[in-house]
Amino acid sequence: MTASTANQTLVADGVFRLDDDGRPILFGSRCNNCGNHMYPRQSGCPKCMFDGAEDIELAQTGTLWTWTVQAFPPKAPPYLGPVGADFEPYGVGYVELDNQVRVETRLTVGTPEELEIGMEMEIVAQVLGTDDDGNDIVTYAFAPTGDSSNNQENGDAS
């Protein structure tokens, strides 16, 4: 997953968008009755049972609540990333967005030694692979805050 000059396509519509710097913003909901945050968007609230929520955009930074490393290639499809000899282990975790919700996410770091509960994280775009038209398929991931390699995925996104 290196920098690319190809056109980008999001892994799905209605889940997130890219901001002007090419960084993902996740689409969430906030319950109109109790303020509970939900991701992905939904109107029914599992906390207070109210049906009605406003669309919001979730925070782009948070702290790592828990993690694992996916050490074997997922079945493809549905997986859109590299499998077989090109597979590389990747981190998966829940990142706690302050006063909002914990979101499940890929992590840019895939080695246990570099992952620690409580570390500061920020969201970045990550290229999974390319679609039939040669476009880069972009999903979101979280990276340790200030990691200098965080922007490599979006070389020419802006």
Next chain:
Amino acid sequence: MNDVAIVGIGMHEFGRHDGVSGKRMGVVAVRRALADCGLDWSDMQFAVGGSMDAGAADTMVSEVGLTGLPFTNVVNGCATGGTALSQSVNTIKSGAADLGIAIGFDKHEKGAFRIKGPRGKDWYGGSGLALTTQFFGMKITRYMHDHGITQDALARVSAKAFRNGAMNPMAWRRKPMTEEQVLESMMLSWPLTQYMFCSPGEGGVAMIVCRADKAKEYTDTPIYIKAAAMRTRQFGSFEVLAPSTAIDRDPGPTTDASKAAFEMAGLGPQDVDIAQLQDTESGAEIMHMAENGFCEHGEQEDMLARGDTEINGRLPVNTDGGCLANGEPIGASGLRQVYENVLQLRGQAGERQVPNDPKVAYTHVYGAPGISGVTILSR
């Protein structure tokens, strides 16, 4: 309301049985359960059964007998077998019938469970997040951080399972394995290695239940069902295949089902002599020890080091080798636990019979998307 007893049990060996359908394994379990208490299929007043991936249970009547009995199919994820049993119990409690049978069987394709991502969310599987193994890795990672559990404890659970499985003729994996072998096997989802996970498997279990006051007509060793409770998750519970989870925390459906079952039985964790706890992976057994009320969070490390949950320990856990040694045919798994407890309470568990003269036995299943079932049996 009528009390309920288990009078007959039957099982088809767990494992891989090429060329044998899941339903056939269910039929074999049914015939063995009938033989166990000397009854005929025509004596059954009702049946409740299910499988996750091996078809509708009621179609087995074409093989066991077209007697016209009411047969209810249940499909309830990892609680399928447990739900078949609890529906059977409720049928008898209500007075609708005196004698019936609960059946669970299954057969899954090889490899990891093929779970689809949440419906309509292709980005989830596409992004590599739709694997149950990740959840188990993440839940135990957080638990180890919060409660000081080590990877050695994870390995101890697996080694115990394979040791117990080696003494169980019905088990799939019957080769003992050392803690070192478990730790050195392939890392699948940190901190869990290959031999810390159970595999999808095949098998079938059936049990015949009846009004407690009639049980002695069918067996000298009736086992009484003191409680059968099932619960789903509440807000804040951390569950498998969830794109997000609330910052508020709930202890989860296991704790709810456990409390409900103890209340029904009028018993507490201190009364339990033997427990079968969901061990989808070795971390799950550790967490479930506390979630079911058998210890405080974090105590498991010392308990495992002392051997408290071994067959000759203070509270033997997963004496038949659990899911780790038996594999997990989802529809049959919960009933396998009950089968083992019936054997142990009858004193018929052979080589792996617990020596503490058990009177109260406990089972617990847990599965996606946040469901848990508990039973409490007594002699």
